[in-house]
Amino acid sequence: SQQGEEDPQALSIQEGENATMNCSYKTSINNLQWYRQNSGRGLVHLILIRSNEREKHSGRLRVTLDTSKKSSSLLITASRAADTASYFCATDSLKLVFGKGTKLTVNP
C-alpha cells in the first residue's frame, strides 16, 4: 500500500523555533496531504500538494515534495504552543493511507 511514514516519531522544540517533519512513501502518487491531530481529537486537513508541485505555502506552513525521492517535508515556522499536536502525512487516492505520525511538542 502507499503508506506514508513520518520522521521523526517525536519532536520537542521551544516556542518560536521552526519544526520540520518528514514523510516518505513507497509508490507513485497523485498528491500528498498533511493532517494535524490534537490530543484525543479528530484529524484536521492542513495542506495538499500535488505530484506536479514542488513547494506549497499556507500561512506558517511550508510543504515540499520530492517525487524522485518519494518524500515530503512539512515545515512549521515560528512555532507556537498551540502547534503541539501529532502530524500525519497521507498519500492520495480515495482511500488515504496514513503514517503513524510525528508527535510535536512546542514548549512555551
Next chain:
Amino acid sequence: DVKVTQSSRYLVKRTGEKVFLECVQDMDHENMFWYRQDPGLGLRLIYFSYDVKMKEKGDIPEGYSVSREKKERFSLILESASTNQTSMYLCASSSVSGRVYEQYFGPGTRLTVT
C-alpha cells in the same frame, strides 16, 4: 464548514455486546470512512463507502460491519465486542468534487470494551 459528528465521545461496553457507532456528515459528501487509531499503529481503515448502500472493506474489517442507508449517515457495527476492539474510532467524509480527497474527520469515539 463541513461538520462530521459522532454519536458518542466515550463509550464503555461489555464483551459480547453489539455496539453501534454512528457518524453523520452535513456536506452531502459521497465518501465516508471508519478508522481505528491505536498507539504505535497509527490510523487503520476499517471500512469505507463511496455511495449509499455501497461499502468496501478496508485494511482491518474483521469483527466489524457497516451500514449506509442514507447519504449523510455511516454506521459502524461491532457484532460481538471484544477487548481487542478497545480503541479510538474516527469517522471521516470526503467529496469527489472540490478539494480532491481531502477528508474531514469527526471528533472520535473512545470505545472501551471490558
